[in-house]
Amino acid sequence: MLRFLARRSLFVVVALVAASFGGFVYAYLARTGAGNPLFAQSRAADPLLPAYVRYVQALGAGTLTSDKYGDTFLSVLGQAAWASLILLVAALLVSIPLGFVLGLAGVRKEPTGVRGWLLALTSIGLATPSFFVGSLAVAAMLILVVYGPWDQILLPVQGFGIDAHLVLPALVLSVRPTAQIAQFVATLTVGELTKPYVTAARGKGLTWGQATRRHALRNVYAPLVQVIARTLRMIVGELILVEWLFGWPGLGMLLAATLIPARVSAYGVESGFLDPPVVATIVALLALFFLLMDTVVAATLRGLDPRQKHLQ
Amino acid sequence: MQIIDSTSVPRQANWPLRLGWLLVGCVLVVAVVGPWLAPHDPLERFPAVRIDGVWTGPPFPAFTPGFLLGTDAAGRDLLSRLLWGVRPTLIMVGLIAVMRLAIALVAGTAAGWTRGWSVVLLDALITGALLVPVLVVALAVIAFVGIQRGLLAFILGLTVTGWAESARYVETQTRAMHDLPFMEAARAAGAGEGMLIVNHVLRHILPQMGMLMAAEMSATLMVTAALGFLGYFIGGGVWVTVADFAARNESANPELGQLLATSLDQILRPWPMVVVGGTIVFIILGFNLLGDGLRRQMDVNQGRRATRLEQLLSRLAVVMVKPAPRPSDAVLPPLRLGRLALPSLALLLVGALAAWWLWPLQAATPAADGALFHSGGHPWAGERHDASGTLTIAASGPLSPTVAWSYTHTGGFSGGPVVSSDGVIYIAATDGALLALDAQGALRWQQPLPAVPVGAPALGADGRIYVVDVDRGLTAFAPDGAQIWHYAATDGPRPSSGPTVGADGRIYFAQAARVRAVDGAGGNLWLTQAGMNPSMQPPRLSVDGAQVFLLDGAYATENGAALPAPSAAGAEFVVPLPGYVVGGDGGVYFVQGTTATRLDFSTGAPAPVGTFGYDAAGMNMYLPSDAGILADGVFWLFYGNAYMRAHMIWVDPNGRLLRNSELAMISARVLAIDGNGRAFVCSEKGAPNCAAIEVQNDAPLWQVVAPGGSGLAGGALVAHTLYVATGDGVLTALSDLPTTAIDNAALP
Numbered sequence A: 001m002l003r004f005l006a007r008r009s010l011f012v013v014v015a016l017v018a019a020s021f022g023g024f025v026y027a028y029l030a031r032t033g034a035g036n037p038l039f040a041q042s043r044a045a046d047p048l049l050p051a052y053v054r055y056v057q058a059l060g061a062g063t064l065t066s067d068k069y070g071d072t073f074l075s076v077l078g079q080a081a082w083a084s085l086i087l088l089v090a091a092l093l094v095s096i097p098l099g100f101v102l103g104l105a106g107v108r109k110e111p112t113g114v115r116g117w118l119l120a121l122t123s124i125g126l127a128t129p130s131f132f133v134g135s136l137a138v139a140a141m142l143i144l145v146v147y148g149p150w151d152q153i154l155l156p157v158q159g160f161g162i163d164a165h166l167v168l169p170a171l172v173l174s175v176r177p178t179a180q181i182a183q184f185v186a187t188l189t190v191g192e193l194t195k196p197y198v199t200a201a202r203g204k205g206l207t208w209g210q211a212t213r214r215h216a217l218r219n220v221y222a223p224l225v226q227v228i229a230r231t232l233r234m235i236v237g238e239l240i241l242v243e244w245l246f247g248w249p250g251l252g253m254l255l256a257a258t259l260i261p262a263r264v265s266a267y268g269v270e271s272g273f274l275d276p277p278v279v280a281t282i283v284a285l286l287a288l289f290f291l292l293m294d295t296v297v298a299a300t301l302r303g304l305d306p307r308q309k310h311l312q
Numbered sequence B: 001m002q003i004i005d006s007t008s009v010p011r012q013a014n015w016p017l018r019l020g021w022l023l024v025g026c027v028l029v030v031a032v033v034g035p036w037l038a039p040h041d042p043l044e045r046f047p048a049v050r051i052d053g054v055w056t057g058p059p060f061p062a063f064t065p066g067f068l069l070g071t072d073a074a075g076r077d078l079l080s081r082l083l084w085g086v087r088p089t090l091i092m093v094g095l096i097a098v099m100r101l102a103i104a105l106v107a108g109t110a111a112g113w114t115r116g117w118s119v120v121l122l123d124a125l126i127t128g129a130l131l132v133p134v135l136v137v138a139l140a141v142i143a144f145v146g147i148q149r150g151l152l153a154f155i156l157g158l159t160v161t162g163w164a165e166s167a168r169y170v171e172t173q174t175r176a177m178h179d180l181p182f183m184e185a186a187r188a189a190g191a192g193e194g195m196l197i198v199n200h201v202l203r204h205i206l207p208q209m210g211m212l213m214a215a216e217m218s219a220t221l222m223v224t225a226a227l228g229f230l231g232y233f234i235g236g237g238v239w240v241t242v243a244d245f246a247a248r249n250e251s252a253n254p255e256l257g258q259l260l261a262t263s264l265d266q267i268l269r270p271w272p273m274v275v276v277g278g279t280i281v282f283i284i285l286g287f288n289l290l291g292d293g294l295r296r297q298m299d300v301n302q303g304r305r306a307t308r309l310e311q312l313l314s315r316l317a318v319v320m321v322k323p324a325p326r327p328s329d330a331v332l333p334p335l336r337l338g339r340l341a342l343p344s345l346a347l348l349l350v351g352a353l354a355a356w357w358l359w360p361l362q363a364a365t366p367a368a369d370g371a372l373f374h375s376g377g378h379p380w381a382g383e384r385h386d387a388s389g390t391l392t393i394a395a396s397g398p399l400s401p402t403v404a405w406s407y408t409h410t411g412g413f414s415g416g417p418v419v420s421s422d423g424v425i426y427i428a429a430t431d432g433a434l435l436a437l438d439a440q441g442a443l444r445w446q447q448p449l450p451a452v453p454v455g456a457p458a459l460g461a462d463g464r465i466y467v468v469d470v471d472r473g474l475t476a477f478a479p480d481g482a483q484i485w486h487y488a489a490t491d492g493p494r495p496s497s498g499p500t501v502g503a504d505g506r507i508y509f510a511q512a513a514r515v516r517a518v519d520g521a522g523g524n525l526w527l528t529q530a531g532m533n534p535s536m537q538p539p540r541l542s543v544d545g546a547q548v549f550l551l552d553g554a555y556a557t558e559n560g561a562a563l564p565a566p567s568a569a570g571a572e573f574v575v576p577l578p579g580y581v582v583g584g585d586g587g588v589y590f591v592q593g594t595t596a597t598r599l600d601f602s603t604g605a606p607a608p609v610g611t612f613g614y615d616a617a618g619m620n621m622y623l624p625s626d627a628g629i630l631a632d633g634v635f636w637l638f639y640g641n642a643y644m645r646a647h648m649i650w651v652d653p654n655g656r657l658l659r660n661s662e663l664a665m666i667s668a669r670v671l672a673i674d675g676n677g678r679a680f681v682c683s684e685k686g687a688p689n690c691a692a693i694e695v696q697n698d699a700p701l702w703q704v705v706a707p708g709g710s711g712l713a714g715g716a717l718v719a720h721t722l723y724v725a726t727g728d729g730v731l732t733a734l735s736d737l738p739t740t741a742i743d744n745a746a747l748p
Helices: A002-032 A037-045 A048-061 A073-105 A116-127 A130-146 A164-173 A175-193 A196-203 A208-246 A251-259 A276-304 A307-311 B015-037 B078-113 B117-131 B134-145 B151-159 B164-177 B181-188 B193-229 B256-263 B271-298 B308-320 B327-331 B337-363
Strands: B049-051 B054-056 B402-408 B425-429 B433-437 B443-448 B453-459 B465-469 B473-477 B483-488 B499-501 B507-511 B514-518 B524-527 B547-550 B553-556 B578-582 B588-592 B595-600 B607-613 B626-629 B635-639 B645-651 B657-666 B668-673 B679-683 B689-693 B702-705 B712-718 B721-726 B730-735
Touching: A002 A048, A002 A276, A002 B134, A048 A276, A073 A116, A073 A164, A073 A175, A073 A208, A073 A251, A073 A276, A116 A175, A116 B015, A116 B271, A130 A164, A130 A175, A130 A208, A130 B193, A130 B271, A164 A175, A164 A208, A175 A208, A196 A208, A208 A251, A208 A276, A208 B134, A208 B193, A251 A276, A251 B134, B015 B078, B015 B271, B078 B117, B078 B151, B078 B164, B078 B193, B078 B256, B078 B271, B117 B164, B134 B151, B134 B193, B151 B193, B164 B193, B181 B193, B193 B256, B193 B271, B256 B271, B425 B453, B453 B499, B453 B507, B465 B499, B514 B547, B547 B578, B553 B578, B578 B626, B626 B668, B635 B679, B645 B679, B657 B668, B657 B679, B657 B689, B668 B712, B668 B721, B679 B712
Parallel strands: none
Antiparallel strands: B049 B054, B402 B730, B425 B433, B433 B443, B453 B465, B465 B473, B473 B483, B499 B507, B507 B514, B514 B524, B547 B553, B578 B588, B588 B595, B595 B607, B626 B635, B635 B645, B645 B657, B668 B679, B679 B689, B689 B702, B712 B721, B721 B730
């Protein structure tokens, strides 16, 4: 285990440097290629490699600045990472238990299969973009205030806060992950229940519930961890949309604000657009998140499934 | 080894497959025949309908008579727009899905089959591509290549890593087959690697392409919808919250992403959003179910016959890869190009058809500033930048300027500077001199003028400098300062503005309320009759140069004949000012108070084709001192009079107030507008107090007081530098760049 972790950490460091350099090069080239004379001149005045070295030094010294946020950039970034983490954890806390319970409830024992209502629910859930659910929720909240019985909004639809502000974004963000987890829990459990060892357990006199809990589910946990990891990847993609919709000042919104010009148009660009230090730092942060997640998943799998050790 | 007893698992009806085929079938039918079924033109606007005796404005809700699904915020029938919009979206999504699958097939098979370094590399590539959400990659690619590229940006953005999911699937399938007994048998019989791949691996994988295709379609559509939500769609490029002028100005026919982007406009009347979003969910659901159904159908545990699609794909696989009759044939090159010719040709045909359908969507890109308005290729050719007086440059103005340099001429300046394509700044001095300065503020030469100049000089396309003087004179200078000719009029009032140079080389200037035209050799052409209002601004030309405007007067450039006033305009408003304006979209507008009427001059006389504006609720009593229409249709009104705080109002084409930015100054003038839509404003009294204001913010982006001088004479804007001239003779460069880096000739 220790050797595994040591090898992993080395890989993480190398991958982080690669990610931040990749992000920096991308933003530098994209920006100077965008046809803006200010940036074109900065390209000549400030070649790529020295600029990157300066960026790394500033990052190390904690004095990193950006065009748009100035010397408040690092604190903006810290707050954004914190806000995104809160939202992510909240969405996971909703979708994992809910998906698990839904998935188990959707398993039919005889004949073994997935119940129709779960299929319908998960199919629709997976086909619904989060921003659509979110827009509907926002519209419902506002319409209930304007035309409905309430004189103040039930749940806030804009801004950050670890209070009622968190409810709508977290719920909206967890719609698709819940559907995905429920679908996989049901399919995986059904797959296990058709195996001979379950028949043997039933023959031994166990009820379906006992056979499921004691035997089948133990074989479901390991693949389920992988499914959750995949779900996390999906959540991070959706994070941009949900944060954008709810004005949640997280990493997704920071990234979107960097990648999308202030006014999407045929016009020129503004100062914060594709700022290399911002892009490089966010990309590195996202990479760090995925790598940590991957490590945790790999470690958990080794704990849950003894076969994994022999595979490596 | 798992024991499968097919009799123990009863065959279940494959509902996902049936439902999926039903939904996808509906979508395909709409894609093919939709436009013929549409009850209305998808672009036709219905401004109002009467429901139960009450006139209502759009968006109309569903089941409004005549509009089954209601309309969008601009009053366009949603059902018709959806019926039109499914086809281009589906073709684009299909094109991307096919490209993704093609890459996935090659990369997946290679990664699953080969051994050694190549597999490590391919595996890392697939893992890396899977790691980053496709939406992030698509945003990054679109930012890189630019949304103006239209379809190309979308295809690149959605394909560059989008293939990885399918590639991983193909890789797993291939790897699982590598050492199966029948493969061993084929190897023992002498089959080569290529033979094995083509005859066994591909024949196994190709029938699964239907399933993968359905999955790719739904995944691509999901990301396309997300991009639409963020304001990106083909042929578009207009920010979501600024309403729907994309359809008006740029994109031709509707497309689902664009429909979604513009449906999020009015959150309190969410009907369009519900309908468009619901349609997208419907299509994604259909493809998801279809993919799921096909997967079930292929599941050996279910024990069943092959579907029609699989049979078709298997047959295709047989056609493409005919098995070798004898093992000894395996030594021949296994994959013959001839067998691939027919399918490749079909694929090419599909691609060409798709491109033909989609081309009009992305071909409509907005015209560049320099191409539309005549400025002779100069960064700043006259008092109001170009011959149409738009004040607008394509590049970005200064974002956080400092005073780079300042030049003093004790004689004072009569107007603002002009900047030629070789970077030289020309300015007319009130003591009778024309000055040429370089970009760093050093004097190049100074030439005497025959009389006191009026307004700013103007530049011809050939680099000549024209200066109007108070003795009704017009003088042409060569770029080296030599006088070329001098023209002196004998009739009419004294000139009140600097010159305007047309694309044909003619020069126009205002003599109070009349326009004088002079040809490029200094010969008199005509002088118009007296209009209603004398102008201190130079005349403005329409984009085709057929009309010349002076405030509320319009004249034919051919002979100077006055054109009739627009018939519907002017009925209610007493003072028709600011008058004629040439918009950033190239159209001519008649602006009076807070309304703008677009005019059509195709018959010679102005005919109104639509009015929009802003209900100022009591502010109509003040006339804007300047107004214009930006390239994206935003209508700006500037109030810079001495009796109120200066402010700028931005109104969208639907008459919605976007922003009212107030400045802490009175008596001010808009000097220029940059490519980001920012306005550069300076106070007219005392030392110029200059600010940049933008539609996104109440507060100015920056505010700088020029260090010296008094009384604004004029200004000029080039990329990252604003020049401000004062009546007492100080020319200041406010720039983002250090003095030595200022380059007036830098192209946007």
